[in-house]
Amino acid sequence: xxxxxxxxxxTATEGAIVQINCTYQTSGFNGLFWYQQHAGEAPTFLSYNxxxxxxxxxxxxxxxxxxxxxSYLLLKELQMKDSASYLCAPMDSNYQLxxxxxxxxxxxx
Amino acid sequence: xxxxxxxxxxxxxxxxxSVKIECRSLDFQATTMFWYRQFPxxxxxxxATSNEGSxxxxxxxxxxxxxxxxxxxxxxSTLTVTSAHPEDSSFYICSARGLAGDSDTxxxxxxTRLTVL
Numbered sequence: 632x633x634x635x636x637x638x639x640x641x642t643a644t645e646g647a648i649v650q651i652n653c654t655y656q657t658s659g660f661n662g663l664f665w666y667q668q669h670a671g672e673a674p675t676f677l678s679y680n681x682x683x684x685x686x687x688x689x690x691x692x693x694x695x696x697x698x699x700x701x702s703y704l705l706l707k708e709l710q711m712k713d714s715a716s717y718l719c720a721p722m723d724s725n726y727q728l729x730x731x732x733x734x735x736x737x738x739x740x
Numbered sequence: 741x742x743x744x745x746x747x748x749x750x751x752x753x754x755x756x757x758s759v760k761i762e763c764r765s766l767d768f769q770a771t772t773m774f775w776y777r778q779f780p781x782x783x784x785x786x787x788a789t790s791n792e793g794s795x796x797x798x799x800x801x802x803x804x805x806x807x808x809x810x811x812x813x814x815x816x817s818t819l820t821v822t823s824a825h826p827e828d829s830s831f832y833i834c835s836a837r838g839l840a841g842d843s844d845t846x847x848x849x850x851x852t853r854l855t856v857l
């Protein structure tokens with residue numbers, strides 16, 4: 632079957648760094664996406680990894696290891712507005728995104 | 741770039757009526773559009789996938805006669821919830837994928853909150 636494993640909830644302090652881990656199993660693999668979803672809003676695209684390694688984009692970085700079925704999203708210099716759910720979504724062999732429940736990140740002052 | 745709009749943002753309707761939701765890709769051509777539903781504090785649930793000019797592919801358990809999808813052009817897809825009932829109340833979100841930057845990326849519309857009384 633296909634599944635995604637992310638922590639349900641994480642708490643971090645404003646200005647700090649947090650790493651959100653994701654392990655996945657899919658039928659085939661065509662890359663992995665990270666999306667941010669604020670409460671009551673639609674997801675917004677953060678990053679896409681198709682090759683192993685680290686992709687950096689401003690305060691956000693995403694890492695992928697295809698052999699381990701593992702990815703993480705690294706958020707630096709946390710701001711209060713980063714409080715949201717973060718969705719790890721691998722793409723299977725049919726180019727369909729597989730969605731889990733995501734990780735709810737709570738930022739405290 | 742890669743902006744997707746949805747209309748309306750929210751709608752309240754009476755039980756038994758039909759509601760149409762529009763999804764538009766504003767600055768790119770969407771070869772594929774996806775319709776999702778999300779209940780509070782739950783993950784996104786894919787309802788159907790539609791390619792321009794062809795019939796939508798529905799996920800298991802989604803009634804195609806109840807959720808009518810039309811993808812008549814490369815920039816517009818519509819979802820019609822027919823004979824809506826209170827259990828259809830949910831957050832409906834479309835996404836589009838196509839000729840925008842990385843063509844594998846899905847860009848989401850802002851969502852439509854449907855409340856059926």
